[in-house]
Amino acid sequence: MEKLLEIKNLDVAFLMGNEHVPVLNQISFDIYENEVLAIVGETGCGKSVTGSAILHLLPENAVTDGEIYYKNQEILKLSEEKFRKFRGREIASVPQSPSTSLDPMMVVGEQVAECVTGGYRQKKADRENIQTRIWDIFSHLKLPGERKICHAYPCQLSGGMSQRVLISMGVIAEPRLLIVDEPTKAVDWILRKEVVNVLRQMKDEMECGMMLITHDFGAASQIADRIGVMYCGQMVEIGKADEILNKPKHPYTKGLIDALPSRGFHVMEGFMPSFSELSAGCRFAPRCSRCLERCRRHIPEMYEDGNGRQVRCFLFEESGVAYRSPCIEEAVFNA
Ligand SMILES: Nc1ncnc2c1ncn2[C@@H]1O[C@H](COP(=O)(O)OP(=O)(O)OP(=O)(O)O)[C@@H](O)[C@H]1O
Ligand code: NI
Numbered sequence: 001m002e003k004l005l006e007i008k009n010l011d012v013a014f015l016m017g018n019e020h021v022p023v024l025n026q027i028s029f030d031i032y033e034n035e036v037l038a039i040v041g042e043t044g045c046g047k048s049v050t051g052s053a054i055l056h057l058l059p060e061n062a063v064t065d066g067e068i069y070y071k072n073q074e075i076l077k078l079s080e081e082k083f084r085k086f087r088g089r090e091i092a093s094v095p096q097s098p099s100t101s102l103d104p105m106m107v108v109g110e111q112v113a114e115c116v117t118g119g120y121r122q123k124k125a126d127r128e129n130i131q132t133r134i135w136d137i138f139s140h141l142k143l144p145g146e147r148k149i150c151h152a153y154p155c156q157l158s159g160g161m162s163q164r165v166l167i168s169m170g171v172i173a174e175p176r177l178l179i180v181d182e183p184t185k186a187v188d189w190i191l192r193k194e195v196v197n198v199l200r201q202m203k204d205e206m207e208c209g210m211m212l213i214t215h216d217f218g219a220a221s222q223i224a225d226r227i228g229v230m231y232c233g234q235m236v237e238i239g240k241a242d243e244i245l246n247k248p249k250h251p252y253t254k255g256l257i258d259a260l261p262s263r264g265f266h267v268m269e270g271f272m273p274s275f276s277e278l279s280a281g282c283r284f285a286p287r288c289s290r291c292l293e294r295c296r297r298h299i300p301e302m303y304e305d306g307n308g309r310q311v312r313c314f315l316f317e318e319s320g321v322a323y324r325s326p327c328i329e330e331a332v333f334n335a
Helices: 047-054 108-113 124-140 146-150 159-171 189-205 217-223 241-246 251-258 319-324 326-334
Strands: 003-016 019-032 036-040 062-070 091-094 177-181 209-213 226-231 234-240
Touching: 003 047, 003 209, 019 047, 019 062, 019 209, 019 234, 036 047, 036 217, 047 062, 047 177, 047 209, 091 159, 108 124, 108 146, 108 159, 124 146, 124 159, 159 177, 159 189, 189 209, 189 217, 209 217, 217 241, 226 241, 226 251, 234 241, 234 251
Parallel strands: 036 209, 036 226, 091 177, 177 209
Antiparallel strands: 003 019, 003 062, 226 234
16 A cells, blocks of 8 residues: 555644743654555644644644655645645545534535535536535535535534534545544434444445544544554554554553543553653653663653554564563553
8 A cells, every 4th residue: 555644753743922832843744645654642742733743734833843754755845835735635634623613604515515615606507516526525424305404503513413524624625644533522322323433434335545633542543443542742653453453562551541431441640740740761761660670760662563463662672572472562551
């Protein structure tokens, strides 16, 4: 599979008065064509900032460093004008919540059409074209009575229908890469299942890569091909979804999985440190039950096993040994 997106050593800091608060630190990962990469991690770890950096949506007080390549072209440093040709058609995002992203005074068909350059204000032929495409996407997303729904106002739709309208807004321009930030955050349990199902169906039917940002490990493991785990502005582990779920290597990933209701609800102790008070050494060290003396003094790098699994943890520094021998690996965690 071809690489669609390649992020190399991305740093993002925010200027807060005279203070320079570093948030993202050396983030590197790839997204391949037609794959779903989920980014998980607890609140405030930098998932949305990463998505905003890709979409050129960071606020003015953000300072960035590093590179982001989309189909081999560097896009992080592109001017707004040059980036415009990527937004929508190449890289698009699904708005976060119906209540903040849908205009209550406008019929939803028109709002979806606005996501294509020119919207309904285009020539008649194009307008009809867009209309047909909206019907097509609505029926694809199993929005019953798609023609009628185009003329409905947001308050006339159920929660599940509104969520699907938002997804339509992301996919109407047929992007190659779709960024979906926290699709299940504000929705209840029944709706969550529905959103997960729609996304899973989209993954199978539409040919685009997807970056799914969520703190919901359950949703991530149901939809994603690979999962990247972030902690306090750093990527700490990345690998195939089933391997991350069934054989987590980083102690933080293991903690997140143990906290899942299906795995016993063992909630991790402690809190993520604040970005302005980071101590030397591994950022997870203060909460880590496997912490070694050196973890408090030195920052571990990302170690790679040669099969695409990366772990930022000294326990896997001698990856040749730790990765090749399952018994040693078990020993590390079960000791
Ligand atoms: N404009 C900004 N100015 C200053 N700090 C910011 C700004 N935007 C985000 N941050 C900080 O960056 C950090 C990462 O935020 P981000 O929104 O990426 O977290 P997240 O992982 O998406 O969390 P959540 O799961 O709650 O959405 C947070 O500490 C946040 O306060
Ligand atoms: Ni977020």
